[in-house]
Amino acid sequence: MADSRLQIEKPERKERGPVWDVFRRLSKRITAMMGLVIVVVFLLSALFAPLLAPHDPYEHSLADKLATPSWDYPLGRDELGRCILSRIIYGARISLLIGLIVISIGIFVGVPIGVVSAYFGGKVDFIVQRFVDTMLAFPGILLALLLIAMLGVGLHNVMIAVGISTIPIYARLARSSVLAIKSRQFVEAARSIGSSHLRIILQHLIPNSLSPIIVQSTLHMATAILWAAGLGFLGLGVSPPTAEWGAMLNGGRLYIRVAYHVATFPGLMIFVTVLGFNLLGDGLRDALDPRLKT
Amino acid sequence: MGILLQVRDLKTYFYTDAGVVKAVDGVSYDLKEGETLGLVGESGCGKSVSALSILRLIANPPGKIVGGEIFFEGKDLLKISEKEIRNIRGNHIAMIFQEPMTSLNPVLTIGLQIGEALELHRNMNKKEAREEILRLLRMVGIPDPERRIGDYPHQFSGGMRQRVMIAMALSCNPKLLIADEPTTAVDVTIQAQLLEVVKELTSRLGTAVMLITHNLGVVARHVNRMAVMYAGRIVEQGPAAEVYAHPQHPYTIGLLASVPRLDKPRKERLVPIDGQPPNLILLPPGCSFMPRCSYRMEICSKERPELRPVGDGHFTACWANMER
Amino acid sequence: MSGQYIIRRLLIMIPVLLGISLIIFTIVRVIPGDPAVVLAGPHATKDVVDQVRVQLGLDKHPVKQYLLFIGNIFKGDLGTSNRTGLPVTKEIMARLPNTLILAFASILVATVLGVTTGIIAGVKQNSKFDYLSMLVALFGLSMPVFWLGLMLMLLFSIKLGWFPSVGAESFKHLVLPAITLGANSTAIIARMTRSSMLEVIRLDYIRTARAKGLSEKVVISRHALKNALIPVVTVIGLQTGTLLGGAVLTEIVFAWPGIGRLLVEAILSRDYPIVQGVVLVVATMFIFVNLIVDILYSYLDPRIRYH
Numbered sequence: 001m002a003d004s005r006l007q008i009e010k011p012e013r014k015e016r017g018p019v020w021d022v023f024r025r026l027s028k029r030i031t032a033m034m035g036l037v038i039v040v041v042f043l044l045s046a047l048f049a050p051l052l053a054p055h056d057p058y059e060h061s062l063a064d065k066l067a068t069p070s071w072d073y074p075l076g077r078d079e080l081g082r083c084i085l086s087r088i089i090y091g092a093r094i095s096l097l098i099g100l101i102v103i104s105i106g107i108f109v110g111v112p113i114g115v116v117s118a119y120f121g122g123k124v125d126f127i128v129q130r131f132v133d134t135m136l137a138f139p140g141i142l143l144a145l146l147l148i149a150m151l152g153v154g155l156h157n158v159m160i161a162v163g164i165s166t167i168p169i170y171a172r173l174a175r176s177s178v179l180a181i182k183s184r185q186f187v188e189a190a191r192s193i194g195s196s197h198l199r200i201i202l203q204h205l206i207p208n209s210l211s212p213i214i215v216q217s218t219l220h221m222a223t224a225i226l227w228a229a230g231l232g233f234l235g236l237g238v239s240p241p242t243a244e245w246g247a248m249l250n251g252g253r254l255y256i257r258v259a260y261h262v263a264t265f266p267g268l269m270i271f272v273t274v275l276g277f278n279l280l281g282d283g284l285r286d287a288l289d290p291r292l293k294t
Numbered sequence: 295m296g297i298l299l300q301v302r303d304l305k306t307y308f309y310t311d312a313g314v315v316k317a318v319d320g321v322s323y324d325l326k327e328g329e330t331l332g333l334v335g336e337s338g339c340g341k342s343v344s345a346l347s348i349l350r351l352i353a354n355p356p357g358k359i360v361g362g363e364i365f366f367e368g369k370d371l372l373k374i375s376e377k378e379i380r381n382i383r384g385n386h387i388a389m390i391f392q393e394p395m396t397s398l399n400p401v402l403t404i405g406l407q408i409g410e411a412l413e414l415h416r417n418m419n420k421k422e423a424r425e426e427i428l429r430l431l432r433m434v435g436i437p438d439p440e441r442r443i444g445d446y447p448h449q450f451s452g453g454m455r456q457r458v459m460i461a462m463a464l465s466c467n468p469k470l471l472i473a474d475e476p477t478t479a480v481d482v483t484i485q486a487q488l489l490e491v492v493k494e495l496t497s498r499l500g501t502a503v504m505l506i507t508h509n510l511g512v513v514a515r516h517v518n519r520m521a522v523m524y525a526g527r528i529v530e531q532g533p534a535a536e537v538y539a540h541p542q543h544p545y546t547i548g549l550l551a552s553v554p555r556l557d558k559p560r561k562e563r564l565v566p567i568d569g570q571p572p573n574l575i576l577l578p579p580g581c582s583f584m585p586r587c588s589y590r591m592e593i594c595s596k597e598r599p600e601l602r603p604v605g606d607g608h609f610t611a612c613w614a615n616m617e618r
Numbered sequence: 619m620s621g622q623y624i625i626r627r628l629l630i631m632i633p634v635l636l637g638i639s640l641i642i643f644t645i646v647r648v649i650p651g652d653p654a655v656v657l658a659g660p661h662a663t664k665d666v667v668d669q670v671r672v673q674l675g676l677d678k679h680p681v682k683q684y685l686l687f688i689g690n691i692f693k694g695d696l697g698t699s700n701r702t703g704l705p706v707t708k709e710i711m712a713r714l715p716n717t718l719i720l721a722f723a724s725i726l727v728a729t730v731l732g733v734t735t736g737i738i739a740g741v742k743q744n745s746k747f748d749y750l751s752m753l754v755a756l757f758g759l760s761m762p763v764f765w766l767g768l769m770l771m772l773l774f775s776i777k778l779g780w781f782p783s784v785g786a787e788s789f790k791h792l793v794l795p796a797i798t799l800g801a802n803s804t805a806i807i808a809r810m811t812r813s814s815m816l817e818v819i820r821l822d823y824i825r826t827a828r829a830k831g832l833s834e835k836v837v838i839s840r841h842a843l844k845n846a847l848i849p850v851v852t853v854i855g856l857q858t859g860t861l862l863g864g865a866v867l868t869e870i871v872f873a874w875p876g877i878g879r880l881l882v883e884a885i886l887s888r889d890y891p892i893v894q895g896v897v898l899v900v901a902t903m904f905i906f907v908n909l910i911v912d913i914l915y916s917y918l919d920p921r922i923r924y925h
Contacts, residue, residue: 140863
């Protein structure tokens, strides 16, 4: 701006470690805190579903099918008379599981690919990057759909398919952050004292490219949950009695004219959860990487 | 010669997360018609901010002009409407910036960028503007202007871009040209050429120039009067030759000792000024230069020295009495 | 200069297209079991299976198979649907126009709404409009497409009766699906436009433009906008991809007879030639869209055009 070289020294602050520092910066933003609260509630309901759910999510009663919300069944009952609230709480488990597995696949396969590609450069980098480019040339959810078509319908295959289609994104991310720090002094120093490639990668490159990966993973939780629910909605995910948000929505879709609540509440849950991860991810990005602040 | 610009007690602050940065804190000076004033100081001393304040180009937030008056041809620029200041900008007061690489819009041709001001302030139509742009490009020494008028900034070298900036700034025959470190970012060999272009054209057009620089060599050759800024304030001002020959403020003395001079024997050592420029958020109550000053006395940490006359039109803000 | 640039972009496309076809080719052939049986469909007789094997050269070396695969694509032969017995190309062409209409309408809505909102929010940073629109954008970003579709249908067709809920017969049928499909992209484009605008607006040349005495309107529209839109154009291009993927869900919700629905039906009935064909066609379209974006890009940014 006017004179960007104005000398501004930040006042001294007590050091309390990096985690506390991130939390402090995060707490400055109401929206990020809201995201954190949503995510925590989501995690708690996934972990303690049996304690929180008022009813058995699989107990059906055809006599009460499509019953509207009441004191006993706060969100009503579905097409088989099951408690929607309980099914939503249990559904959090599936969504959490999907999110974690998808991201793990992305991180444990994608990050090493990206790091190796950037670290060695040259031909390795060129070939890997052409492969990554090609995978990214598949629009949106299409690669996942192709993989499911070939692997077959089912929860496991949904997770594998979505996981595989996130690999190129992590590979690219890891590559760019490694490229940014590769030529820094501490890496040069490690190389000059004869550290092995593996040691440099594990001790210097991966830890130093963590923040963008953490941010990306949080935002990716949102995408993974969204995609998996979409695939569940298409009937490609869990097999019938399992409580999964996308599949619940699909079941309720047919009754939208007579019983709006069956489709509305599971969708609302997906929306709120995804919103939570997005808010938290945005907040984390601002807190971890001040350069990206706008 | 009449007085063109009068700056009185100008204060421009920046409100940042870390605190209030008093970038310009009570600056006053005059500029006569056709005169060249050098505003000198280290980076971050507030010289650019004080210049941008004249045209009210301080980004708000975080910056704000919190006090003072800026009289230009009798009107206080800080009090007139947004529309009136826009009529001053580029028309009566024009500006050249430090970075020729980033100061021109990369996606618009240079012809369009020069022509804008002509159409706006001189009511020219496209055809008249084109002729005038060609004349201006020729005037600042850009070869083959007919071919280059449709080129984009990235097709020019740094020095040529700065010539484009000069053409743009002089397009409406301004009364005052503010040149904010116009040569810092270009090659040393080009610097002198550019300054000659500015000097030659402004003296031909009778334009007053405010030359902002940290380069004392530039000041010595090109300005009539100079003002030295430190930590948001003017610490010394006077006729350039007088200040150069008899600097009265320890900071000016330090600055002069830290650059090679042609009027002194070559054997003399160059002495850098010790210490760092001060933190503008937490300025000490007394003289801001005190921590780095080798002449400091007891009073310096208690009371801030105001500008006081030490010669004909020569002022300094220092408690110490220097030999003349 | 410009022509050369376009030719170079076209040449770069060839390896990407080959790569895509190779990935599809590989995925379809590494599935467990005999590819001939799989591609012929679950109800095929032994004769049909043998016919497919010979037709696709599945008894030959993989490299030969791939060359045959590519050759068939160039001939416009994507195989035969094992559900309807019709050529895959015919099945796809019958549905493709509907998806194109839907996708085009959505990206139009998303671009116009997203860019406008982003510009206003960026110019009036920290205003009420800025906060509100960015909050709505975050909602849009987090909204499951299929749920939004259902909710819009519930409100506008079931409760209010303004628009029909399913089908693709008229312009009125297009409104809800286009909004549904465009919502996510609108949000992303708005966010991107805003941050790009904020970035550009504090650059030196904007200060130069202001120092010339130009009005704020001219500074924004002539000096800031074109620069700010450069990254936005890329995002819009990438969004068409997300949109083509999202079309699958939207088409199911609104019973829109496009290739997305065709794909889902094919997956559920294990009609692999259709799956392979749709994926190939959609991926190719996406690559072409990005080619167009690249060319558009070079018109916005002279630095690319002249290099």
